[in-house]
Amino acid sequence: MFVGVVLVALVVLPAGCGLGGLKQVTLGYLAWDENVANSNLVRVLLEEDLGYENVQLKRAEKVPEVFRGVAEGETDVFMDAWMPNHRQYVDRAGSRVEVHREPWYEGETVFGVAVPRYMEGIDSIGDLKSTEPGMITGIEPGAVLMEKISRNALPRYDLDFRLVEASTPAMLVELQKAYAMREPFVFVAWSPHWMNLEYDFRYLEDPKNALGTADDPQTLHTVAREGFAEDDPVAHALISAVRLDATQVGSLEVAINEAVDEEREVDDGVRDWLEESENRDAVRPWIEAARRAEEG
Numbered sequence: 052m053f054v055g056v057v058l059v060a061l062v063v064l065p066a067g068c069g070l071g072g073l074k075q076v077t078l079g080y081l082a083w084d085e086n087v088a089n090s091n092l093v094r095v096l097l098e099e100d101l102g103y104e105n106v107q108l109k110r111a112e113k114v115p116e117v118f119r120g121v122a123e124g125e126t127d128v129f130m131d132a133w134m135p136n137h138r139q140y141v142d143r144a145g146s147r148v149e150v151h152r153e154p155w156y157e158g159e160t161v162f163g164v165a166v167p168r169y170m171e172g173i174d175s176i177g178d179l180k181s182t183e184p185g186m187i188t189g190i191e192p193g194a195v196l197m198e199k200i201s202r203n204a205l206p207r208y209d210l211d212f213r214l215v216e217a218s219t220p221a222m223l224v225e226l227q228k229a230y231a232m233r234e235p236f237v238f239v240a241w242s243p244h245w246m247n248l249e250y251d252f253r254y255l256e257d258p259k260n261a262l263g264t265a266d267d268p269q270t271l272h273t274v275a276r277e278g279f280a281e282d283d284p285v286a287h288a289l290i291s292a293v294r295l296d297a298t299q300v301g302s303l304e305v306a307i308n309e310a311v312d313e314e315r316e317v318d319d320g321v322r323d324w325l326e327e328s329e330n331r332d333a334v335r336p337w338i339e340a341a342r343r344a345e346e347g
Contacts, residue, residue, distance in 0.1 A: 075105040076286045079117045079126030081191060082110060082219050085243050085271075086131035087317070088303045089155065092334075093130070093290055095321045100338050101285060112218075114193030115140060121276050122147040128279065128290055130155060133162070133269040136195040141274065149275050155293040156243060156271035156300065162196055163254040163266040164204070165240035169233050175256040176208050179237060183211040188225050188238045192216045196239060196265045204261040212237070226250065243300040245308065288344035292337040299333060 076097060080090040090108055097103040109126050111117035114137070120126040122144035132141065132150065141150055164187065166173050173179060189197050201214050217225070222238060223246065229236035230250055240246060240254065257266065273290055280287040295303070303324045310320030324330050 074103065074283055074286070075107065076103060076128075076283065077107045077109055077126045079109050079111055079120045079129045081114065081117055081131065083131060083190075084219065084245060084304045084307075085156075085300050086129075088300060088307060088321075089130050089293065089295065091307065091317050091321050092303060092324075093293065095318055095325070096289060096334060096338060097286060101289065101341055103286070113191055116193075118144055118148070118274065121274055124276050126276070127283070127286070128273055128275045130273045130290065130293070132272045132274045133160070133195075134272055136162075136265060136269055139195075147277050149277060149280070151273040151275065151291055153291070154270040154272050155295060157294055157296045158243065160269045160271065161240075161242040161247075161254060162269065163240065163257070163262070164200065164237065165252045165254050166235075166237050167230055167233075168251045168253055170235055173255065174253065175258055176204055176210075176261065177258065178255070179208070179210055179212065182235055182237075184213075185211070185235070185237060186213045186215055188215050188217055188222050188236070190217060190219050190222055190239050194239075196262065199262045199265040200239075203263070204257070207259050207261040243297045245301050245304040248301050248305070284344040285341045289337050289341035292340040294337075295333075299330065302327075302330075 078090045078094065080086045094106045094108060097106045109120065111120060117126075117129050118132075118137070118140035121129050124147075134141075134150070134154075141148060164176055170182075172181065179185065187200060189200070191197075197214065197216065204210070205212055205214065226236060226238055226246065228234075240252065246252075254266075273293070275287065275290075303321070306324040307317050307320035310323060311317065325334065
């Protein structure tokens with residue numbers, strides 16, 4: 052059984068001076084599995100394919116915090132801006148951040164309140180009335196959907212429910228426990244994410260539109276600090292070229308989780324994923340884009 056990655060080591064791996072020289076790149080991230088996956092993939096490629104010597108990952112605990120880190124120059128990029136849900140944070144940062152025009156994720160996202168499929172008769176948020184009082188296990192504070200559930204969904208559906216903020220790994224641990232025991236469990240879910248492959252659950256309908264646009268399909272973008280493209284065109288070119296579909300994201304997350312379950316490093320999971328020929332073929336154009344940027 053796979054569980055979410057709880058911690059990503061902040062390590063600096065030695066590499067020969069290559070395209071990256073001695074430049075430092077810091078990737079801000081949240082403990083969302085797709086963000087852990089794409090950030091570590093970029094780190095491995097920068098260090099092992101492009102010769103960077105100092106690529107760091109800096110974890111933020113809340114959504115506003117990760118955007119603030121980019122805006123203030125503490126980190127160079129954040130690779131998991133869900134748009135338009137995160138537009139408020141981009142607008143707040145103003146010209147201090149730049150949103151990459153093309154999304155890195157190729158597919159349609161899903162985001163909403165969910166229940167395991169064994170909870171029969173629960174198809175909409177309103178159907179949760181039959182299970183109250185209850186609890187919705189959420190994710191990190193600052194996520195737009197969390198705010199919409201608390202402020203709109205619970206009162207509009209007159210639900211006697213408590214919304215609990217949790218880290219994504221903590222939510223996934225609770226999901227695993229409840230699912231194994233076939234216990235009632237209401238949680239915040241999304242795709243792309245490996246949970247959609249591991250568990251059989253349904254996203255609940257919202258007939259009163261209490262969530263507004265928060266559960267609408269999103270596009271996933273990279274946000275960079277102002278001037279990053281000019282300061283480091285090689286890393287910028289690589290990151291700008293990243294394209295992953297649902298299958299690639301899910302398989303990368305699974306490879307990372309398997310490595311962690313085996314008490315290996317996150318990087319080992321990324322390398323396992325890159326050993327598959329189709330995955331190596333997928334990242335080759337990104338590396339070529341970075342090399343072209345170095346050539347000027």
